[in-house]
Amino acid sequence: MDQPATPRDPTALPVRVPLASRPLGVMETLGTARRNLLELIPEIATRQPMVSGRTVKRWHMVMDPGANRRILKDALGTYPKSDVTKLILRPAIGESLFVAEGAHWLWQRRAAAPAFSPRHVEALAPVMTAAAERAARRIGQTAGRQANLFDEMVTATFEVIADVTLSGTPAFDRAEVHRAINAYIDTTAKVSLLDIIGAPTWVPRLSRLRAGPVLRTMRSMADRAIAERRGTGPSLPPDLLDLLLEGADPETGRRMSTAELRDNLLTFIVAGHETTALTLAWALYLCAFDPSIQIRARAEASAVLGNRAAQVTDLPALSLCRRIIDETLRLYPPAAFLSRTARGPDRLCGREIRRGDTVMLPIYALHRNHLLWPDPDRFDPDRFLDPDRIDRFAYLPFGGGPRICIGASFALQEATIILATLLARFRFEPVAGRDPEPALILTLRPEGGVWLCATPA
Ligand code: HEM
Numbered sequence: 001m002d003q004p005a006t007p008r009d010p011t012a013l014p015v016r017v018p019l020a021s022r023p024l025g026v027m028e029t030l031g032t033a034r035r036n037l038l039e040l041i042p043e044i045a046t047r048q049p050m051v052s053g054r055t056v057k058r059w060h061m062v063m064d065p066g067a068n069r070r071i072l073k074d075a076l077g078t079y080p081k082s083d084v085t086k087l088i089l090r091p092a093i094g095e096s097l098f099v100a101e102g103a104h105w106l107w108q109r110r111a112a113a114p115a116f117s118p119r120h121v122e123a124l125a126p127v128m129t130a131a132a133e134r135a136a137r138r139i140g141q142t143a144g145r146q147a148n149l150f151d152e153m154v155t156a157t158f159e160v161i162a163d164v165t166l167s168g169t170p171a172f173d174r175a176e177v178h179r180a181i182n183a184y185i186d187t188t189a190k191v192s193l194l195d196i197i198g199a200p201t202w203v204p205r206l207s208r209l210r211a212g213p214v215l216r217t218m219r220s221m222a223d224r225a226i227a228e229r230r231g232t233g234p235s236l237p238p239d240l241l242d243l244l245l246e247g248a249d250p251e252t253g254r255r256m257s258t259a260e261l262r263d264n265l266l267t268f269i270v271a272g273h274e275t276t277a278l279t280l281a282w283a284l285y286l287c288a289f290d291p292s293i294q295i296r297a298r299a300e301a302s303a304v305l306g307n308r309a310a311q312v313t314d315l316p317a318l319s320l321c322r323r324i325i326d327e328t329l330r331l332y333p334p335a336a337f338l339s340r341t342a343r344g345p346d347r348l349c350g351r352e353i354r355r356g357d358t359v360m361l362p363i364y365a366l367h368r369n370h371l372l373w374p375d376p377d378r379f380d381p382d383r384f385l386d387p388d389r390i391d392r393f394a395y396l397p398f399g400g401g402p403r404i405c406i407g408a409s410f411a412l413q414e415a416t417i418i419l420a421t422l423l424a425r426f427r428f429e430p431v432a433g434r435d436p437e438p439a440l441i442l443t444l445r446p447e448g449g450v451w452l453c454a455t456p457a
Helices: 026-035 065-074 083-093 102-116 118-123 125-141 149-166 174-189 206-210 212-232 240-246 258-289 291-305 312-317 319-331 381-385 408-425
Strands: 050-054 058-062 146-148 338-341 346-348 351-353 358-361 426-430 437-440 444-447 451-456
Touching (some): 058 065, 065 346, 065 358, 083 212, 083 258, 102 118, 102 240, 118 408, 125 149, 125 426, 149 174, 149 240, 149 258, 174 258, 212 258, 240 258, 258 291, 258 319, 258 426, 258 444, 258 451, 291 312, 291 319, 291 426, 312 319, 319 381, 408 426
Antiparallel strands (some): 050 058, 338 358, 346 351, 426 451
């Protein structure tokens, strides 16, 4: 039985990034970018609809829902993904769904869409339930001791994405792919200084060159898996690889080649597991930060689940657990910074945009903007009790418009299943002096990990 929550200082706020309180010069920008990209966001971005400046290139940060709608939806063709985004991701995932533009993006999106339909995502839920059960068992073994829950969540979400992309493939070595992806993110994905100031794309980046062998390993493993699956035929129920193999652009009938399949498969693995692990790790941090909400969520989860792991049919009864995930994605959006390069002249919030300008959507600042959210730094899952009151383009953890994350409902389903399973079984408490520090590398990571103490509930 839960004890009543120890009263917490009601004005205390969960961890935040110290945002810049004055404009930064070029050298300062470089130093800050090396340390933590989030600190480049000026404090006024949480109080204004738009902030513009120039470091080497002209840039704009947009926090206005109307302007966001224009960038992501109404004038999509004017705002392709930024040169920097493509530069970072192309070596790993080629011209796949995440990076492609125009017609090449559209046909791939159409071919992949059925794999992420509600029916198929629901059919993949048993994999998530099984991963939740294994995570609970592992955490049970650390009971009473401090543990880095971020590492645990990375393991759990990697098991899910590996099992739904490459399940039953003998060529697939889960541990090796995991090592390769982590090495790739560590060596390459740190947004390099040259990228921030807009150096030409041909300037070689040492870290990128070093990532070469890792990428070759990842690619050849995925190629072998695809070849084997073509030989053996689909598994039952079909996993993401089967569904992609079947997928065709409904307009033209075009199917993906092995290289295109491989790039998209790696995209799902890279885009899908760390982001969901971050969501879960930050959600557990927030529950430990606010014991009264944790107690309410545990009451909900244990009433529904008893001692079993959550299944997809439980989700309608786990609405607080789901709101905790929604609020976590507001406070710590894993993709905290979306970036576009203007292809032509335009106006946003009445301001001139020139061809070549960098247009950024600092989702972290959008989600904490005082014009859009009451008391924005406070953890309050009940903001999402009536989602219709939230402007669609004020809350963008998955982006928006036609290029919205294709895996959003997959991720939300997985995160809610795992969170509810863990909250029903364990009480999570913070470890004194070990608060995580939010740092934007490619995603918004808890620097130092999320150290908590889990005890059986
Ligand atoms: C909590 C977890 C996740 C978050 C926060 C997240 C976030 C995002 C965001 C913000 C975008 C849009 C990027 C932009 O417009 O520049 C995006 C796109 C994408 N995501 Fe996710 N994602 C998550 C999970 C997943 C999963 C599980 C998958 C696949 C299994 C996935 C696959 C993709 C793909 C393929 C795109 C590109 C879609 C397109 O351009 O058509 N993501 N994601």
